[in-house]
Amino acid sequence: MQEISGFLTGLVGVVATVVMLGLLAATSRRVMGAPVGWVRAAVVSFLTLSAASGALTYGLASNGWVTDAGDLTVHPAVALAAVVLTFAWAYVLGLCVLLVLELLVPTGAVPGPWRAFQGLRQGRRESRRYAQILAIGARHGLGGTLRRGARDADGVRMSRTDERRLAAGLRDTLGDAGVTFVKFGQVLSTRRDLLSPTVADALASLQSEVPPAPWADVEAAVVAALGRPIEEVFDEFSPEPLASASVGQVHVARLPGGREVVVKVQRPGARDQVEVDLAILRRLARRLERDTAWGRTLGVVGLAEGFADMLHEELDYRREAENTIALRATLEPPAPGATAPVVVPDVDLDLSGPTLLVMDRLAGEPVGRAETVLARFDAGRRAELAGSLLAVALRQVLVAGTFHADLHPGNVLVSADGTIGLLDMGAVGRLGEPERLGIAALLLAIDGDDAVAATDALLELLEPPGGLDARRLERSVGQLLLRFRSGAAVDASFAALFRLVTDAGCAVPANVAAAFRTFTSLEGTLRRISPGFDLIAGAREATRPLVEEYTTFGAVRRKVTQQLVGLAPEVERFPRRVTRLVTDLEQGRFTVQVRAFADPSDRAFVTSLVQQVVATFVASSAVVAAVLLMVAEGGPQLGDGVALFPVLGALLGFAGTVLGVRVLVFAFRGLPAR
Incomplete structure (x- = not known):
C-alpha cells in the first residue's frame, strides 16, 4: 500500500512539474513577444525552476526560517513573500537568458533534434560532395581564387595571361564537377554583362561537351516515364544520343506511321544530383561573396539563386512542352506555297511527361x-x-x-x-x-x-x-x-x-x-x-x-476604346458630381476632409512606436520606484523584522524588468516597416 502511495505521490509530482514547465514556457514565449522555440523555452524554464528551488531551500535553511523537520519558524506571509520573490526573479533570469539566446542564436538558426537527425545523412553527402568540388577546383588551379580576399578591391587588375588561366581552370572545373555545374557554366557563358569575354568564351565551350549517359540507364528511364516497354510505343529508337545536355539527352525515334521524332529524356538520377549540387553551389556562392571582392562584385549569391529557380523549372519537361507550344503560336504562318523561314517543333503531349519530352525531329x-x-x-x-x-x-x-x-x-x-x-x-x-x-x-x-x-x-x-x-x-x-x-x-x-x-x-x-x-x-x-x-x-x-x-489607326482605336470602356462609369457620373460640387460652393457647404494615417501600415507604425515609448517609460519608472522602495526605511512590517516596502519594491522591480525585457525584444526586432 505504501509503495502504491509513494508511486502516486511521485506521479503527481512529475505531472505537476511538467504542467509548471509548460506554463512557464508558454508564458515566457508570450512575454517575449517573439517566436521563441518550445524546446529552448522548456529547457530554460526547467533550469530556472531547478535553480529557484535550490536557492529557496538553501535560503530558508540558512536564515533559520525552516527547521530540519520542515516546520516554519517565521510568519507565513514572510515565507510566502520569499517563495514568490524567489521564483519571480528566477523567471526574470530565464527571460534574460532567452533574450541573449535569441540575439546570439535565433530560433530556427540551429535545426531541432528531429531536423538534425533527418539532415544528418544529407549533410554527410553534401560535405563529401563539397570536398570533392573543392578538390576538383584545386586540381585545375582555382585554389588561390577561393582564398579570402582574392582579387580584393585594391585597383590591381588581373593580367591577360592570368585571366586566360582562370577561364580555362573554371571551364575544366565546371566540366568535371557534373550535371549542375556544367549547366551553371552554360548560363554564365551568356552573362557577358558580368564576365569578361575571355571567361565567357571559355565557358561557351561547355555547350556541347557533356558525355552521354549509358544506354541501359537511359532505357530504364524511358520505360519508367512511359509506363510500358519502348517497343510498344516506338517502331525504332536509336540507343545512340543525337545530343547530350547537362540535364537530359536526346535520342532519335520513329513512331508507328513513320513520323520521325526526337525523345528528350532526363538523365537518370539527375534530379537527386541536382538538389545536392544546388546546395553545394549556394554554399560556394556564399563563401565567394563573403571572402572575395570579385564575388561581391558579381553578386554570385543572386546568380546562384536565380540559376536554382531556373533549373528547377527545367527539370519538369511539362513546362518545356508548354513553352514550346507557346513559341509555336508566336510564328507567323508562311505564305501559301512558301516554306516557313523559322520553325519550332510540334510536341506530342500524349507521350510527354515530367521527365520525357517527345516532339517532331527538325532537320539541320x-x-x-x-x-x-x-x-x-x-x-x-x-x-x-x-x-x-x-x-x-x-x-x-x-x-x-x-x-x-x-x-x-x-x-x-x-x-x-x-x-x-x-x-x-x-x-x-x-x-x-x-x-x-x-x-x-x-x-x-x-x-x-x-x-x-x-x-x-x-x-x-x-x-x-x-x-x-x-x-x-x-x-x-x-x-x-x-x-x-x-x-x-x-x-x-x-x-x-x-x-x-x-x-x-x-x-x-x-x-x-x-x-x-x-x-x-x-x-x-x-x-x-x-x-x-x-x-x-x-x-x-x-x-x-x-x-x-x-x-496604326486600328491599333490606336482599339487601345482608346479599351481605355474608354474602363472610364465609362466615371464619365457617366462626372456631370452629377460637378453639379453637386457647384451647389456646395454656392451654398457655402464645400469642405475638404483629410484623414491622417488612413493607411493601415502608417497606423501600425505609429501604434507600435507609441507602445514602445510608453512601455519604456513604464518599465523605467517601475524600476526607479522599486529601487526607492527597497532602500526606504520604516514602514509597515510583514512580521519577524521583514519590512513591507522592500518586498513591494522587489515585486515592482520584477514587473519593470519583465516589461523591460519585452521592450528590448521589440527594439532588437525593429519596428514594422512603413
Missing part, C-alpha cells in the same frame, strides 16, 4: 557546328537567314511577349534548304505590354541615335537607384550609340549596353534581363550564321514594321 545542324551547311550559301543568303532569325526573335519579344531566352548557337539549327529551327524551349521569358513598348522605344532610339530617348526608355525599363545621375547616364548612352553607329561596338553591342546600366547601379527586372540576355546570346549566333552581320541595322529593318502594329 546546330549553328555552332554548321560550317559545312552554311558554306553552301552565299553572303547574301546567309544575311537573309540571320535577318529571318532576328525578325522572329524581335516579334516574340515586342509583339507576342513570349520569347526564347537562350538562343545560343547550340539551340538554333540550320538545314540544307535554309530553314532555321529553334530547340530547347526550357528557358522562355515573358514580357508585359509596358516592357514590350519600352524595349521597342529603346531600339528605335538606338536606330535614331537619340541618346535622350534611349536613356528615358532605359529608365522606364529598369529600376534606377536613388541619387542616380541621369545626365551622366545620358552622356554614357550617347557615347555608346556613337560606337554602335561607327561599328566599334559591333562585337558586343547589347552586352555593352547591359554592362552600362548595371555599372550605373540600375536594378534590372528579371524579365527585362532575360530579354537583354536573349539579344546578347542571339548576337553571337547571328554572326556565326552571317559574319559581319549588323545587328543594329537588322533590328532597324525588323523593328519598324512591328512598332507600326502599335501605331
Whole structure:
C-alpha cells in the first residue's frame, strides 16, 4: 500500500512539474513577444525552476526560517513573500537568458533534434560532395581564387595571361564537377554583362561537351516515364544520343506511321544530383561573396539563386512542352506555297511527361557546328537567314511577349534548304505590354541615335537607384550609340549596353534581363550564321514594321476604346458630381476632409512606436520606484523584522524588468516597416 502511495505521490509530482514547465514556457514565449522555440523555452524554464528551488531551500535553511523537520519558524506571509520573490526573479533570469539566446542564436538558426537527425545523412553527402568540388577546383588551379580576399578591391587588375588561366581552370572545373555545374557554366557563358569575354568564351565551350549517359540507364528511364516497354510505343529508337545536355539527352525515334521524332529524356538520377549540387553551389556562392571582392562584385549569391529557380523549372519537361507550344503560336504562318523561314517543333503531349519530352525531329545542324551547311550559301543568303532569325526573335519579344531566352548557337539549327529551327524551349521569358513598348522605344532610339530617348526608355525599363545621375547616364548612352553607329561596338553591342546600366547601379527586372540576355546570346549566333552581320541595322529593318502594329489607326482605336470602356462609369457620373460640387460652393457647404494615417501600415507604425515609448517609460519608472522602495526605511512590517516596502519594491522591480525585457525584444526586432 505504501509503495502504491509513494508511486502516486511521485506521479503527481512529475505531472505537476511538467504542467509548471509548460506554463512557464508558454508564458515566457508570450512575454517575449517573439517566436521563441518550445524546446529552448522548456529547457530554460526547467533550469530556472531547478535553480529557484535550490536557492529557496538553501535560503530558508540558512536564515533559520525552516527547521530540519520542515516546520516554519517565521510568519507565513514572510515565507510566502520569499517563495514568490524567489521564483519571480528566477523567471526574470530565464527571460534574460532567452533574450541573449535569441540575439546570439535565433530560433530556427540551429535545426531541432528531429531536423538534425533527418539532415544528418544529407549533410554527410553534401560535405563529401563539397570536398570533392573543392578538390576538383584545386586540381585545375582555382585554389588561390577561393582564398579570402582574392582579387580584393585594391585597383590591381588581373593580367591577360592570368585571366586566360582562370577561364580555362573554371571551364575544366565546371566540366568535371557534373550535371549542375556544367549547366551553371552554360548560363554564365551568356552573362557577358558580368564576365569578361575571355571567361565567357571559355565557358561557351561547355555547350556541347557533356558525355552521354549509358544506354541501359537511359532505357530504364524511358520505360519508367512511359509506363510500358519502348517497343510498344516506338517502331525504332536509336540507343545512340543525337545530343547530350547537362540535364537530359536526346535520342532519335520513329513512331508507328513513320513520323520521325526526337525523345528528350532526363538523365537518370539527375534530379537527386541536382538538389545536392544546388546546395553545394549556394554554399560556394556564399563563401565567394563573403571572402572575395570579385564575388561581391558579381553578386554570385543572386546568380546562384536565380540559376536554382531556373533549373528547377527545367527539370519538369511539362513546362518545356508548354513553352514550346507557346513559341509555336508566336510564328507567323508562311505564305501559301512558301516554306516557313523559322520553325519550332510540334510536341506530342500524349507521350510527354515530367521527365520525357517527345516532339517532331527538325532537320539541320546546330549553328555552332554548321560550317559545312552554311558554306553552301552565299553572303547574301546567309544575311537573309540571320535577318529571318532576328525578325522572329524581335516579334516574340515586342509583339507576342513570349520569347526564347537562350538562343545560343547550340539551340538554333540550320538545314540544307535554309530553314532555321529553334530547340530547347526550357528557358522562355515573358514580357508585359509596358516592357514590350519600352524595349521597342529603346531600339528605335538606338536606330535614331537619340541618346535622350534611349536613356528615358532605359529608365522606364529598369529600376534606377536613388541619387542616380541621369545626365551622366545620358552622356554614357550617347557615347555608346556613337560606337554602335561607327561599328566599334559591333562585337558586343547589347552586352555593352547591359554592362552600362548595371555599372550605373540600375536594378534590372528579371524579365527585362532575360530579354537583354536573349539579344546578347542571339548576337553571337547571328554572326556565326552571317559574319559581319549588323545587328543594329537588322533590328532597324525588323523593328519598324512591328512598332507600326502599335501605331496604326486600328491599333490606336482599339487601345482608346479599351481605355474608354474602363472610364465609362466615371464619365457617366462626372456631370452629377460637378453639379453637386457647384451647389456646395454656392451654398457655402464645400469642405475638404483629410484623414491622417488612413493607411493601415502608417497606423501600425505609429501604434507600435507609441507602445514602445510608453512601455519604456513604464518599465523605467517601475524600476526607479522599486529601487526607492527597497532602500526606504520604516514602514509597515510583514512580521519577524521583514519590512513591507522592500518586498513591494522587489515585486515592482520584477514587473519593470519583465516589461523591460519585452521592450528590448521589440527594439532588437525593429519596428514594422512603413
